[in-house]
Amino acid sequence: MSKVFRTRGVSRLPRMSVPGLLSVAGLSVASSLCPVQGWAADQQTTGNRVSSTLGSAPDISADPELVKLQKNKPGQIPTVHQGPWGVFNAEAGVAAGFGPVARYGQVRWAEDWSYLRNPSLRRDFFDPLKFVKLNDSGSIYVTFNGSERLRNFFDQAPFFGYQSKKSSDRLLLRSQYGADVHLGDHLRIYTDVISGQAWGHNYFGYGGTQRTNMDFLNLFAEVKGKVLGGQGGIIVGRQQFLDVPNYMIFDRGNPNIPQSWEGVRAYNVWSRFRVDVFDFVSVDESRSGAFKFRESWGNRLWGAYGSYALPSFKFLGKSSQIFADLYYMGYLVNGSSASIANAKVGGTAAGTTHRDNVGVRFWGKAGPIEFSLGGTYQGGEFRPKGSGTTRPVEAFALNNVIAWRFSKVYGTPSLGIQADYYSGGNYNDKTGSIGTYIAPFGPSTSYLDSSTYLAPGNLISVGPNLLWVPHSAVAIRARLPLNWRANTDDTVYGTNRIYPPRGNLQGGFIGFNPQLSVALRIDQHLTFTNDFAHMFLSDGMRKVGAKDGFFWLSTLEYRF
DSSP: OOOOOOOBOOOOOOSSOOSSTTOOTTBOTGGGBSSSSOOBEEEEEETTEEEEOOOOOSBGGGOGGGSOOOOOOTTOOOSSOOOSOGGGGOBTTGGGTSOOBSSSBSSGGGOOOGGGGSGGGOOSTTGGGTOEESSTTSSEEEEEEEEEEEEEEEESSGGGGTSOSSOEEEEEEEEEEEEEEEESSSEEEEEEEEEEEEEEESOOOOSTTTSEEEEEEEEEEEEEEEETTEEEEEEEEEEOOOOSOTTTOOOOOSSSSOOOEEEEEEEEEOSSEEEEEEEEEEEEOOSOSTTOOEEEEEEEEEEEEEEEEOOOEEETTEEEEEEEEEEEEEEEEOGGGGOEEOSSTTOEEOEEEEEEEEEEEEEEEETTEEEEEEEEEEEEEEEESSSOOOEEBOEEEEEEEEEEEOTTSTTOOEEEEEEEEEOOOOTTOSSSOBOOOOOOSOOOHHHHOTTOSSOSSSEEEEEEEEEEEEETTEEEEEEOOEEEOSOTTSOOEETTEEOSOSTTOOSSEEEEOOEEEEEEEOSSSEEEEEEEEEEEEOHHHHHTTOOOEEEEEEEEEEEO
């Protein structure tokens, strides 16, 4: 079987400098509409609002349309804090490759608060912490940031009941505080520390990504300046990395500890073209004790990403911008994420896999139409643990979304369809190529399945998406995906797991999992988000022991 599909949306909120408005990984409004990683604010304005496109941030605050932006004039207080990326500050800054940035960024070091060099522009209680001069001229300064996030997960039958037949409650608390030290115009050092605590009833999965003592999430030096006529830089050290479509990699937002990497990244941004090259080793958070994070050499990411901004244009009377992206990403994966299914019920073959991903993405906004069309070919090899034959990999994914924004309807709803295809393999094969696609490094949960019960791999997922902003402080997103196995000779996959059914599972249909996210901005620092999902499984899944289940994630977050 084969097919393709996918979706995403935008929205608009108030003129308040929304701080983490709806800043919870569970609610990806931007993420709901377009298969990217976030969203940038096109500095073109329509009236006093910024014209926005699609994106895929799990954080509603990343959508510039959530804020009534004024044109940035000298002396005027900016509402979003993006870098000097020109047209790539479209889609909340996602197009620039540093993740979504509105008042706050998905990664905090992507924010620019340098306008507060002028103290008369301070308006918020925390503004004095955003620009602390370390010399008389203000060329050396530090910006402080922080957040506290409290989350509660309720799972009625976690992971279709294969994790536990009983309901589970998990309560997570994350503390994160950072400092961005600017040493003139060309050098900065950034660091933030993070810790996670976890409690609950009948809980599961409390490893290093949930419970950890204080450690560095980011710790890097960046050298930047004019390079070959563009704005370029090199970042060396531990860092979060978001210059990838969010259906492949995001920031691993559900656990307490986001994904970070050790390595080097070099980028350059011109007026209409940008390029990014990178080589990373994953950070291992599993060691107990403070400041014990280390490199995990068995899990690596390297590659290059290029993006071209087509000339801006008008369509149906609206400003429009489209991007054409080309990328290569290599993965080296060990552990459960590298395992493949075999024909035995519940059986897997452990090993190591190397994946080469070559992909394209054509995305943006043409008038009221918001779209993203993406495809990735995944080659490489699988080396089984111990003795065994190394097998080639031939897999692929298609990620597509298209939506229409009704700008004259109350709440400017966006209605579209999302369709995703992730190739599957054959668990009966012991030789030959492996066809199961994997996305091992934490794609956005709000893109595919907020519960994480389903993961990219042997999956066709198709359904409508709706994004609606009925009030300046409220955003609502709904998804109604139907799910099938792409190949009935392969099994069903969840996040970091391969489900037990094999030949005993009949039929390709997996089930229907409607999802709803409701985000509330209480003030410019405090947000409250609730994400709901329910899996209505097929008869075939129920007959092999899988259970329908309800999922509820509530998140309260304070940021400055």
